[in-house]
Amino acid sequence: MLPGRVLDVGALxxxxxxxxxxxxxxxALCLYRGGGLCIPTTALTLVYSIVPLATKVELFDLIxxxxxxxxxxxxxxxxxxxxxxDGSSDITAGHVILCARATQWPILTDRPGILRNLDPxxxxxxxxxxx
Amino acid sequence: MISDVIRAAVEREVGNMTHATILxxxxxxxxxxxxxxxxxxxxxxxxxxxxxxxGLHRNQED
Numbered sequence: 001m002l003p004g005r006v007l008d009v010g011a012l013x014x015x016x017x018x019x020x021x022x023x024x025x026x027x028a029l030c031l032y033r034g035g036g037l038c039i040p041t042t043a044l045t046l047v048y049s050i051v052p053l054a055t056k057v058e059l060f061d062l063i064x065x066x067x068x069x070x071x072x073x074x075x076x077x078x079x080x081x082x083x084x085x086d087g088s089s090d091i092t093a094g095h096v097i098l099c100a101r102a103t104q105w106p107i108l109t110d111r112p113g114i115l116r117n118l119d120p121x122x123x124x125x126x127x128x129x130x131x
Numbered sequence: 132m133i134s135d136v137i138r139a140a141v142e143r144e145v146g147n148m149t150h151a152t153i154l155x156x157x158x159x160x161x162x163x164x165x166x167x168x169x170x171x172x173x174x175x176x177x178x179x180x181x182x183x184x185x186g187l188h189r190n191q192e193d
Contacts, residue, residue, distance in 0.1 A: 003172040003173075003174050018158070021158070021160055021161070021164040022164070022167075022168070024154070024158045024160060024164075025160050025164040025165055025167065025168035026168045026171065026172065027154070028151050028154045028155050028158070028160060028165070028168070029151070029165060029168040029169055029172055029174065029177075030172065031147045031148070031150055031151035031154070032147070032148055032151035032152070032155075032177065033169075033172070033174045033175070034147060034148075035172075035174075058158075061153075061154065061157065062154065064150075065147060065150045065151075066147065067147040067150075125171070
């Protein structure tokens with residue numbers, strides 16, 4: 001099976017600012033081995049709002065690949081995301097989970113517990129913990 | 132035609148591989164990083180030949 005990951009906020013921040021090389025390596029290997037990546041626009045927006053300007057080019061380089069799906073939050077997805085959230089206000093988390101359901105790829109994330117609380121069946125690939 | 136589908140798939144994969152190697156070099160990823168990622172993804176590690184072409188060297192003990 002071709003490798004793929006849905007990139008949550010923590011993974012995108014890790015790619016942008018290179019806190020570690022883990023997320024960058026996972027992303028590069030997914031592309032190298034013919035797989036893909038999915039980036040929810042809600043997560044990308046959040047990351048663009050918090051990372052330094054100079055690091056945004058790293059994300060731009062990544063999303064310019066044809067194997068990277070940047071998933072828009074469209075009106076048609078609102079009911080499904082609302083059902084996932086079930087009262088929670090974390091729209092990004094709901095969108096990330098919906099992308100993972102659609103792609104069947106694990107979510108590269110630094111908040112596996114939060115995502116599993118919203119969907120216990122979702123596949124997550126936790127980022128290594130930082131000291 | 133099926134040949135067009137195959138050609139498109141090959142072009143897509145080659146394009147992705149090229150983009151991936153550009154990212155590997157731009158991000159200055161090392162053999163250890165890529166080997167750990169390959170193991171985590173349960174895919175084959177990048178071969179020694181390709182690593183050398185990327186200017187990367189595996190440690191002898193790896």
